Amino acid sequence: MAIVRMRKLDMVAMSYEKDTVLNALQRTGAVEVALHKDTALANVPKVDFEALKTYAMSVNTALSTLVLAVDNYEKEKGMKSTAVKDGFDVSYSEFISINDKKAEIDQTIERIRLLTEKKNQTKAELVKANKEKESAGVYSALSLPFTAFLDTAHTRARLGVVLATVADSVCKALEQIELCAVEVLHETNEEKLLFITAHKSVASETDGVLASFGFTDCPYRGTQTGKEIYQACEERETAFENTLKELEEQTYILKDEIRLLKIYSDYLDFLLEKQETSEKLRETAHTFLLQAYLPVDAEEQVKEEIIKSCPTVYFEFSDPTEEDNPDNAYRIYRLEGYLFPDTYDFYTDEDEVY
Secondary structure, eight states: OOOOOEEEEEEEEEGGGHHHHHHHHHHHTOOEEEOOOTTTTSOOOOOOHHHHHHHHHHHHHHHHHHHHHHHHHHHHTTOOOOOOSSOSOOBHHHHHTGGGGHHHHHHHHHHHHHHHHHHHHHHHHHHHHHHHHHHHHTTTTOOSBGGGGOOOSSEEEEEEEEETTTHHHHHHHHHTSTTEEEEEEEEOSSEEEEEEEEEGGGHHHHHHHHHHTTOEEOOOOSSOBHHHHHHHHHHHHHHHHHHHHHHHHHHHGGGGGHHHHHHHHHHHHHHHHHTTOOSSSOOOSSEEEEEEEEEGGGHHHHHHHHHHHOTTOEEEEEOOOGGGSOSOTTOSSTTOOOOTTOOOOOOTTOOTTO
C-alpha cells in the first residue's frame, strides 16, 4: 500500500487558460483539486467595488503608457525591445503579497502621470513652435528691421506673402497699376515674400488686387529682423525638443517598474473578481483560483507540465498547514494519500495508517 507525503499547489490564472491548466494537471495523473475555504489565498479587504474598478483602470493605464513609452524609446534608439508585459516568472506568494507594495506602486503611477502630462504639454508647445518656425521661414532672409517696411506720408507699404503658384499673376496685376511697385524679397517652395509700395491715391485699388489673390500681411512688427525672428523660433523649437528628450529618458528609467505594475494590475483584477465569486474553481471574466494536492515526488513533473502548457500562470508549491490536514490523529504524514492510477482495495474496518 503506497503512502506518501503530499504538497499543496496554489494557482492563479486567467479564465481563458482554465481548460489548458486543467488538461495539463490531468495529464500528470497526480493532482487532486481541493475545495477552497473562504479564507484561502489571503484575506481580501472589502472595498468599494466601483472605486476599486476605477483604481484598477488607472493602474492599467499607467502600465500601458509606460510600456508604450519604453517600446517607442527603444525603437527610436535601435535597441532590443524589453518592454514586455508578459512572459516573466512570478511566484504565487509574490502575486498574493503584491499589495504590500501599494505605496511604492502608487508613487510610480503618479510619476508616470506627471511625466506623461509634461510630455503632452511639451509636445503641444513643440507643435506650436514648429508652426511658428514654418511661418517665419519666408521672412528668414530679411536683414532689415520690420520698421523699414512702414507707410510714409504719401505711400502705402504692404509686406506679406502669397502662394508661389499665384505670385507671378499678383506681380503682373500690380504692375498694371500706376504709382505702384512690387518686389519679391524671398521665396520658398510654397510661398513668396512680396513688398509693395503704392501712392496713397491708388492704395484702395492695390489692396483690392492683393485681397483677390489671398495676400497675407506680415505678422511681425518692431525693430527685429526676419532673420532674428527665425533664429529665435529655431532656438525655441530646439529647447522643446531637448525637454521632450529629457522627459522620455526619465520615463525610460522607469522601465524596470513594468514587471511590478503588470503583477499589480493582474492582482487588482483578481481582487475585483474574487468579491463576486466563491467556488471550488473560482472562474471569472479574468481569473480563476485553484488549490490542489499532489505527491512530493510529482512536484517537478507537475511544474514542468504547467510551465510548458501555460507559462503565464501564477503558482506556488508549499507544505500543507495544520488547517489543511484531515481530522485524523492517527495519520503519520500530512495529507498522505493513495495515488492514481494505482488501484487499492479498502475495507470498512481497516486502519488507514497500516
